[in-house]
Amino acid sequence: MxxxxxxxxxxxxxxxxxxxxxxxxxxxxxxxxxxxxxxxxxxxxxxxxxxxxxxxxxxxxxxxxxxxxxxxxxxxxxxxxxxxxxxxxxxxxxxxxxxxxxxxxxxxxxxxxxxxxxxxxxGEPILRAELIPVLGEGEPVVGQSMEVLGQTYLYTAVSMGNPHCVIFVEDFSTLDFDRLGPAIEKHSLFPRKTNVEFIQINSPQEITMKVWERGAGPTLACGTGACASAVAAVLNNKTERAVTVHLPGGDLFIEWGSDNHVYMTGxxxxxxxxxxxxxxx
CATH class of the missing domain: 3.10.310.10 (Diaminopimelate Epimerase; Chain A, domain 1)
Structure with a gap:
């Protein structure tokens, strides 16, 4: 083959x-x-x-x-x-x-x-809970709390055709990534499991991302995850609508356009x- x-x-x-x-x-x-x-x-x-x-x-x-x-x-x-x-x-x-x-x-x-x-x-980000899907409340599902491994985290749920759970963190060095990633991926809040993005805000135009992909684990980059994270950052009033996303494997440019479509370039x-x-x- x-x-x-x-x-x-x-x-x-x-x-x-x-x-x-x-x-x-x-x-x-x-x-x-x-x-x-x-x-x-x-x-x-x-x-x-x-x-x-x-x-x-x-x-x-x-x-x-x-x-x-x-x-x-x-x-x-x-x-x-x-x-x-x-x-x-x-x-x-x-x-x-x-x-x-x-x-x-x-x-x-x-x-x-x-x-x-x-x-x-x-395309347009999906923000309705039942369509993501996530068992969260409100529309969009922004800044809600979840219990994971005995701790509480605030998350924002977005779908880019596949589900994403975005969590903003201050410091990657204190993040228990290898335990949190799979625990959140399979969390009961997400009926079809979820991709998990941990995001640091660098500036209104830049963010840094670590990703645990549903079905694959840690990867060097996730395009849908970068898009979902950019949308989540805007929804949480943390960045502008066009950002450079720094991933372990390199950079993507993401723009949430005025037409409500998300554009990814890389x-x-x-x-x-x-x-x-x-x-x-």
Whole structure:
């Protein structure tokens, strides 16, 4: 099986191309667990499958390293856009990509025939509790308290097609990230589990983020998480509507526009390509 490995700010994915027609016999969740294993497979935060679409230019399916299928992935879709353009599968710019969170519009930044970056119209943030979903009160769910591991934290819930729990912190050095991340991911407040973002405010135009991704654990970047965090920062009157989000793997520029859409701009990078030789018994 031929593959290409790509990453968005270190959030890495194994790409397999089924654009000419999907194989109905492929068990993608099980394949994701095998391919994404960092010792016994290729290694990655997720598996991205390139598929045809009846309603858009192409369809992206993504599977986390544990085999679960999230609705969307911001870093993954930027890599997806570059892949389909470079492979000649799509030459349209902008392009429309079908995802589990709906059809998204992407603009490519091309210089001398090379994709230098991708802007994704992530659509409108979802702030209704039952649609996120979260068992919180109010609309939007801003600055509410939760009990986790014997302590109380204030959180803001946002969906960018997938659920996010955003918590503002003063100091990462005192954050029990490895325990809090999975505990909040599986907290009873979130019926479909949640991604978890811990945010430091640097200035009205800059924030720093650590993320625990639902189904993947700690990653170097999360595009939907950066978008949700920017929205949460505005809702909590902490930043302006356009911010640079500093992640462990690099920076994303996020703008919550006057049209209520969230725009994410960042890179998409190749790592390597190869062929996976599945062991035969």
């Amino acid at each position: 031929k593959f290409i490995k790509m990453h968005g700010l270190g959030n890495d994915f194994v790409f397999i191309d089924h654009f000419s027609g999907s194989d109905v016999d492929v068990d993608y969740p099980e394949l994701a667990k095998k391919l994404c294993h960092r010792q016994f497979g290729i290694g990655g935060d997720g598996l991205v499958v390139v598929l045809p679409s009846n309603v858009a230019d192409a369809r992206m399916r993504i599977f986390n390293s544990d085999g679960s299928e999230p609705e969307m992935c911001g870093n993954g879709i930027r890599c997806f856009a570059r892949y389909v353009y470079d492979q000649g599968l799509l030459i349209s710019d902008p392009m429309l990509i079908e995802t589990g969170a709906g059809i998204l519009k992407l603009n490519l930044y091309i210089k001398e025939g090379q994709v230098q970056g991708v802007q994704v119209d992530m 890179p998409a990078t190749y790592a390597f390509k190869g062929e996976w030789l599945e062991a035969k018994e």
